[in-house]
Amino acid sequence: MDTDNTKEKRIYLRIRNLCGLLGIILPWLALFSAGIVRPHPSEEWWWSISATYYQSPALVGVLVPACIVLISYIGYNKWDNWITTLSGIMGLGIVLFPCNVSWIADGTAVGFFQVPIQISNIIHTVCAALFFILIACNSIFLFTKSDGIMTDRKRIRNRIYRVCGIGMLVLEVAFAVVMLCGVPKFCIMIIEIILLHLFGISWLVKGEAFPFLNDKTEASKI
Numbered sequence: 001m002d003t004d005n006t007k008e009k010r011i012y013l014r015i016r017n018l019c020g021l022l023g024i025i026l027p028w029l030a031l032f033s034a035g036i037v038r039p040h041p042s043e044e045w046w047w048s049i050s051a052t053y054y055q056s057p058a059l060v061g062v063l064v065p066a067c068i069v070l071i072s073y074i075g076y077n078k079w080d081n082w083i084t085t086l087s088g089i090m091g092l093g094i095v096l097f098p099c100n101v102s103w104i105a106d107g108t109a110v111g112f113f114q115v116p117i118q119i120s121n122i123i124h125t126v127c128a129a130l131f132f133i134l135i136a137c138n139s140i141f142l143f144t145k146s147d148g149i150m151t152d153r154k155r156i157r158n159r160i161y162r163v164c165g166i167g168m169l170v171l172e173v174a175f176a177v178v179m180l181c182g183v184p185k186f187c188i189m190i191i192e193i194i195l196l197h198l199f200g201i202s203w204l205v206k207g208e209a210f211p212f213l214n215d216k217t218e219a220s221k222i
Contacts, residue, residue, distance in 0.1 A: 012207075013207045013208050014207070015069055015072075015073060015207075016203050016204070016206045016207030017203070017204055017207035017209050018066075018069060019066055019069045019070065019073075019203045019207075020199070020200040020201065020202070020203030020204035020205075020206075020207060020209070021200065021204070022062050022063075022065060022066040022069075022200075023066065023196045023197070023199040023200035023203065024196065024197055024200035024201075024204075025062065026049065026058070026059070026062045026063060026066075026196055027049050027189075027192060027193045027196055029058045029062060030049050030052040030056060030058040030059050030062070031046060031049075031052065031189075032058075033052070033055075033056035033057070033058040034046065034052035034055040034056040034058070037055045037056060040055070041054070041055075041101075041103040042101070042102050042103045044101065044102055044103075044185065046186070046189060047185045047186045047188055047189055048099065048185075048188040048189050048192060049189065049192045049193075049196075050094070050098065050099040050124065050128070050192075051099060051101050053095075053098045053099070054098070054101060054103075054104070059095065060095050063091055063092075063094060063095055064092065064095055066088075066091065067087075067088040067089070067091035067092045067095075068088065069088070070084045070085070070087050070088030070091065071084070071085050071088035071089065072088075073085075073088075075142070076142070076145070079142065080138075080142050083134050083135075083137060083138045083142065084138065086130075086134055087130075087131055087134035087135050087138065090127045090128075090130045090131035090134065091127070091131050093123060093124070093126075093127030093131075094124060094127050094128050094131060095112075096111055096112040096113065097111050097112075097113070097115070097120040097121075097123040097124045097127065098110050098111050098117075098120055098121075098124060099120070099121050099124045099125070100117050100118060100120070100121035100124075104117055105117075106118055129172060129175075132168050132171075132172055132195055132199075133168075133169070133172060135168065135199050135202075136164075136165040136166070136168035136169045136172075137165065138165075139161045139162070139164050139165035139168070139199075139202040140161065140162055140165035140166065141165075143157075143158075143161040143165075143202065143205075143206050144158040144161050144162065151215050153213055153214065153215050154215060156213060157205055157206075157213055160201070160202070160205050160213075161202055161205065161206075163198075164198040164199070164201055164202035165198075165202065167194070167198045168195055168198050168199065171191050171194055171195050171198075172195075174187075174191055175188065175191050175192075175195075178191065
């Protein structure tokens, strides 16, 4: 029979795995669902996941549950709680304040709060940047903590967390370069896909979704 601690651990693992899975499926579901819509308002419809907001409910349908999971998540300490809660709030901001697109005129009221699209785009961009910075910090500084003995597999997991976190920060810089320079804007979609996969991998590893990475003593308890 499961003890209360074991049940609680199972719940935590499921939450982490759900969050990671949602992050990985989001770009592909958004692309597929927006891609089957005809006609497309512009050839730019697939240049970013955010742009699919205007053609498909996938972004809202996947990101909102993921953000609710992040906001509801109870971490090991107050910093864990603050970072996951704030990242969830920033994620909701991405949905509530949609981005600017070429086929919608400036001044058009958009989003949940019906603000002009230029203002909505500024808030959207800030929320997206903070969202990925926060989850990168979570992966680098919090997932790598350990209360027990630092096993070989824990060291491997920590390397994965750091690679995912640092990778997200590097891609944030690449995102800014694409936005400010003359780089083809479809690169935004590529960056977003990699960002979300790094996020998903980090959370799946934390959720012990890959048995070969788990400590044997921990894996035998669940």
